Amino acid sequence: MGSDKFDHTGFATRAVHVGQDPDPTTGAVIPPLHATSTFVQFEFGKPGEYIYSRSANPTRTALERNLASLEGASHGIAFASGCAATDSVIRLLAPGAHVITSSDLYGGTYRLFEQVLRDFGIDFEYVETSDVATIQAAWRDETAMVYVETPTNPLMALTDIAAVAELTRERQVRLVVDNTFMSPYFQRPLELGAELVLHSTTKYINGHSDSIGGIVMTNDGADAERLRFIAKSVGAALSPFEAWLIQRGVKTLALRMERVDISARAVAEMLQQHPSVERVYYPGLPSHPQHELAKRQMHGFGGMVSFELADFDAVKRFLDAVQVCTLAESLGGVETLISHPASMTHASIPKAEREARGIKEGLTRISVGVEDLADLIADLEQALACV
Numbered sequence: 001m002g003s004d005k006f007d008h009t010g011f012a013t014r015a016v017h018v019g020q021d022p023d024p025t026t027g028a029v030i031p032p033l034h035a036t037s038t039f040v041q042f043e044f045g046k047p048g049e050y051i052y053s054r055s056a057n058p059t060r061t062a063l064e065r066n067l068a069s070l071e072g073a074s075h076g077i078a079f080a081s082g083c084a085a086t087d088s089v090i091r092l093l094a095p096g097a098h099v100i101t102s103s104d105l106y107g108g109t110y111r112l113f114e115q116v117l118r119d120f121g122i123d124f125e126y127v128e129t130s131d132v133a134t135i136q137a138a139w140r141d142e143t144a145m146v147y148v149e150t151p152t153n154p155l156m157a158l159t160d161i162a163a164v165a166e167l168t169r170e171r172q173v174r175l176v177v178d179n180t181f182m183s184p185y186f187q188r189p190l191e192l193g194a195e196l197v198l199h200s201t202t203k204y205i206n207g208h209s210d211s212i213g214g215i216v217m218t219n220d221g222a223d224a225e226r227l228r229f230i231a232k233s234v235g236a237a238l239s240p241f242e243a244w245l246i247q248r249g250v251k252t253l254a255l256r257m258e259r260v261d262i263s264a265r266a267v268a269e270m271l272q273q274h275p276s277v278e279r280v281y282y283p284g285l286p287s288h289p290q291h292e293l294a295k296r297q298m299h300g301f302g303g304m305v306s307f308e309l310a311d312f313d314a315v316k317r318f319l320d321a322v323q324v325c326t327l328a329e330s331l332g333g334v335e336t337l338i339s340h341p342a343s344m345t346h347a348s349i350p351k352a353e354r355e356a357r358g359i360k361e362g363l364t365r366i367s368v369g370v371e372d373l374a375d376l377i378a379d380l381e382q383a384l385a386c387v
C-alpha cells in the first residue's frame with residue numbers, strides 16, 4: 001500500500017495520522033469525504049487513479065491504509081460489513097473446500113456459513129479450536145482454511161494463534177482470524193502467523209455505534225488482489241461516508257481500548273464475587289482456563305465480559321433493571337451495551353446446537369464502554385439486586 005512517513009511511529013500516532021495527510025488544495029486538516037460515485041477522465045483513454053467508487057474511492061483507500069498500518073499488514077480491503085468481509089474471504093475457496101472453524105462463533109457468521117455458503121459447496125466443520133489437537137483430528141484432504149474467532153463471541157474462548165499457524169503453514173492452508181473482539185490494539189494475528197485478519201469495524205474500530213463496516217487485512221499480495229476483485233465484482237465495498245466515519249472513530253482506538261480494558265477487569269472481578277452470578281467468562285481473570293495464553297498472545301484483555309445467571313427469568317429481571325447499560329445487540333461502542341446471546345446475537349443458531357456449544361439461557365454478555373466505572377458498577381449491582 002506504499003510507505004508513509006508515520007510507518008515507524010507508535011500505534012496511537014499511526015491511528016491518528018496514517019492516510020490522513022491534510023488536504024493539499026484547501027489545507028483542511030481532515031481529509032475530505034469523497035462522496036462521489038465516479039471520477040472525471042480528463043483525457044479519453046487516460047483515466048486517473050480512481051475511476052468508479054465501487055472499485056476504489058480515496059476516502060476508503062485512506063481508511064484501508066490506516067487500518068493496515070495498525071494491524072501490521074501490507075494490504076487492507078474494506079467491506080460494507082463484517083459479514084461481507086467474511087463472505088469474501090470464503091469466496092477465496094472453491095466448491096468442495098472444507099473449512100475448520102470455531103464451535104463458538106458470532107451467530108451471524110454461523111448463519112452465513114450454514115444458510116448461504118454451504119449451498120455453494122463449502123463444508124464447514126465446527127470444533128473446539130482452543131485445542132490444536134481437535135483441529136488436527138478434523139483435518140481432511142479437502143481442508144482449505146482454518147477460520148477462528150479469538151476470543152470467541154460470546155464464550156471468550158481463546159485459540160492459540162501461533163500454534164494453529166504452525167499447523168496451517170505446514171499444510172499450506174490459510175489461517176483466518178476474526179480479530180473483532182480485541183482490535184489491532186490488543187492483538188495482531190498476522191504477527192503470530194495468520195494469513196488473513198478480519199474485523200467487523202462496526203465494533204471497536206469505529207467505536208461509536210454509528211456505522212456498519214468490515215475489513216480484511218493480509219500480507220499476501222495475491223489474496224489481497226483477489227479480495228479487491230471480489231469486493232468490486234459483487235459490490236461489497238464500504239461506502240465513502242462509512243469509511244470517513246470509521247476513520248474518525250479509529251483515531252481514538254488506543255484511548256478507548258485502554259479504558260475499556262481497565263473497566264472490564266473491574267466489572268469481571270465484581271461479577272465473579274457476586275452471589276447471583278454463577279460463572280464469569282473473561283480472559284483477564286486468573287480463573288479463565290486460558291489466562292496464560294491470553295497474557296502471551298494479547299496485549300490486554302479487552303472490554304467483553306460474559307457471565308451466567310441462574311436462568312432466563314433471572315436474565316430478564318436483570319436486563320429490565322439496567323439503567324446506565326443499554327440493552328442492545330452489537331459491541332465495541334463508547335456506551336456499555338448488554339445483551340442476551342441466546343435470544344439476540346446468537347438466535348440464528350438452533351437451540352439444541354446453541355446449548356451444546358455452551359450458550360445457555362442464563363448467559364449475558366456485556367461490552368463495557370467508557371462511562372465512569374463507578375456508575376457502571378453501581379448500575380450492575382442494582383440490577384443484580386433485582387435478580
Ligand SMILES: Cc1ncc(COP(=O)(O)O)c(C=O)c1O
Pocket residue numbers: 081082083084106108109149153178180181199200201202212213214330
Ligand atoms: C466477532 C464478530 N464478527 C463479525 C461480526 C459481523 O459484523 P457486522 O455486523 O459488521 O456484519 C460480528 C457482529 O456482531 C461479530 O461480533
